[in-house]
Amino acid sequence: MADNKQSFQAGQTAGxxxxxxxxxxxxxxxAATSAGASAQTAGQKISETAGGAVNVVKEKTGINK
Structure with missing residues (x-):
């Protein structure tokens, strides 16, 4: 009887x-999904900032005209 009880308890513990x-x-x-979304958002912001910087340089140097 002790063997059945021990087996049962072992099964419960495993479950x-x-x-x-x-x-x-x-x-x-x-957490991984959230981190991935945060990284993607950060990448988009960096890309937008870099694009804005390129436009400023073009305007200042007259390349845009």
Whole structure:
């Protein structure tokens, strides 16, 4: 009887560990997605800033005319 109880408890423990692992993986995926979106936004801002700087240089040097 002790063997059945121990097997049951081991199964419960394994199930809880798997669930915690799944929750952790979901959190990691969410963090990675958020970081990717932040990096993309930062890249867009840098590109826009660089484009604006190019336009300023063109205006100042008369290349735009």
């Amino acid at each position: 809880r560990a798997e669930e915690k692992s799944n929750v952790l993986m979901d959190k990691v995926k969410d």
